[in-house]
Amino acid sequence: MRTIGMLGGMSWESSAEYYRLLNEESRARLGGYNTVPSVLYSVDFAAIVAMQEAGDWAAAGRHLADAARQVRRAGADLVLLCTNTMHQVAEEIEAAIDVPFVHIVDATGARIAAAGLTRVGLLGTRYTMELDFYRARMRDRHGIDVIVPEEPDRTLVHDVIYRELTRNRVEDGSREQYVRIVRGLAERGAEAVILGCTEITLLLGPGDSPLPLFDSTRLHVAHALDIALAQ
Incomplete structure (x- = not known):
């Protein structure tokens, strides 16, 4: 199996979920004691948040491109x-390494398209x-129309992520608000979310939602393992 490099820390809760899912999926596919050869580089999330809030995506791109080079030097084969949000600087990261960069939108879009869906809602950071x-990559590469909540619901979704979930707080009241927002997306024609x-996977699961959910984290992991296991 190829060695999977993980560029994480945005937040560490997210990275821990990636590590868990990669190894659970590897064992489910291969059985026995099989786990994923992996390298994790975890950045300081506070520095990334400051760049986000300042709108300094160029600095964020340089920062994560340098981190990706370190992951590669540590032996990563992909x-x-x-994180979803920092795919805003995916081109800079991809240009910095000489191994495959597995894009989360492509992993998610391929599965949505295979399900025959063409209009979906999106929950994420602002x-x-x-x-x-x-949205542009989902539309241009996968033919999928993406809609997002109206304000003030976008602010609510964003604030729950940063004020609760990235601090390992999972609140029932926030889950109820997310379910309400999903219902609103359904009313606007979303076939899934x-x-x-x-x-968000820490807060909202299939049993909570009135629409089918496409968990970008789990789909990203599955696609990466497909590549890592390919001969």
């Missing part, structure tokens, strides 16, 4: 960025919902 990097922030 690289995962363990940056993921409002910047064009996610993308959990477009890795931490």
Whole structure:
């Protein structure tokens, strides 16, 4: 199996989920004691948040490109960025390494398209919902129309991620609000919803949602393992 490099720390809760899922999926596929050869580089999330809030995506791109080089030097044969939001700088990361960069939108979009769906809702950070990097790639490469909540619900979704989930707080009241927002997306024609922030899986599961959920984290992991196991 190829060695999977994980570029994480955004947040560490998200990275821990990636590590758990990679090894659970590896054991499910291969059996026995099989786990994933992996390398994890965890950045300081506080520095990333400061760049996000300042809108300094160029600095964030340089920072994560340098981290990706370190992951590669540590032996990674492919690289995962363990966050949806920072795929805003995916091009800079991809240009910095000479091994495959597994893009989370492509992993998610392929599964949605295979399900025959063409219009889906998206929950994530404000940056993921409002910047064009996610929706444009989903539309242009996979033919999928992505809709996001109206305000003030986008703010609510964002604040729950940063004030609760990235601090390992899971609140029942926030889950109820997310379910309400999913119902609103359904009323606007969404056939399913993308959990477009890795931490949202801590809050919302299939049993909670009135629409099918596409967990971008789990789909990203599965796609990476497909590549890692390919002969």
